[in-house]
Amino acid sequence: MSHRAELVAPEVQAALADGRAVVALESTIIAHGLPYPDNLAVARALEAAVRAQGAVPATIAVVDGVARIGLGDADLERLAEHGATMAKAGAADLAVHLASAGDAATTVSATSLLAARAGIRVFATGGIGGVHRGDSGDVSSDLYTLARVPIACVSSGAKAILDLPRTMETLESLGVLVIGHRTSELPAFYTRGSGLALEHRVDDIAALAAILRARFDLLGQRGVLVANPVPAEAALDQVEIDAVIAAAVTEAEAADVRGKRLTPFLLARIAEVTAGRSVVANRALAEDNARVAGALAVAYAGAHSPAVVPSRQR
Secondary structure, eight states, rough: OOOOOOOOOOOHHHHHHTTEEEEOOSSHHEEEEEEEEHHHHHHHHHHHHHTTTTTEEEEEEEETTTTEEEEOHHHHHHHHGGGSSSSEETTHHHHHHHTOOOEEEEHHHHHHHHHHHHHHOOEEEOOOOBBBBBSSBBHHHHHHHHHHOOOOOEEEEOOOOOOHHHHHHHHHHHTOOOEEEOOOOOOOOBBBOOOOBBBBBBBOOOHHHHHIIIIIIIIOOOOOOEEOOOOOOEEEEEHHHHHHHHHHHHHHTTTTTTTTHHHHHHHHHHHHHTTTTTHHHHHHHHHHHHHHHHHHHHHHOOOOOOSSOOSSSE
């Protein structure tokens, strides 16, 4: 390659060098999550939520064939305005987008990989990918990447369109530590619960940071999923959303929509049927996850490695 594979923004680089808090943010939620200019407003809101906690935001995307760790406002606007025509870069095909010298929005897997390579240990997103419903064998690379890199991903569980029990089983098999923040069950993205009990619950940010220090710094282990439920005022009714998702999945099967096209198709149909209420919930949970991640990154940066780490708090 004739150009740099990665470029860390000066503010992010300075924060990392000083041991200060940094939070990674993905760019797919901007490029493909909402129409312009709503997506630009969300991008700025996520960064503002991180800054409000005293951390530095690092939105990640591929720009002109370079993995940019931290974007300026002009880059955010470019991503928001032209994102619909951009490719989505996952961890598996990231090299293709770097070599092509083009632009691409990074998914959870690519963002996690790039953030961890830069030394960032906390990442905020909306919901991770997982095991899709049915017997297609479609499993998101998000799960495998989290198992391989030392990063804590703050999300509202996995996307509700997925097979959540099988997603939980896969996370366990891969050795990803799942911790509920202010919840004892896995959130289901649009709703605060899924009925799937979590073994670990931690409500205190300092205690959660201590666990990250033990896992990453003392034990040299990899990914953590911090499951943070959607704010109550934005949550949707579980019975209603389950019916909407089931209908959308049936439509997708009838139209033979699969692979990378499936998730955008399902989310668009859900937004349409709920008259945009799912989009409001998506934005609310993304901003809250950014806020929690900012607080967690600050606590992690200032924490001392604990001698004893509790395995569970109830």
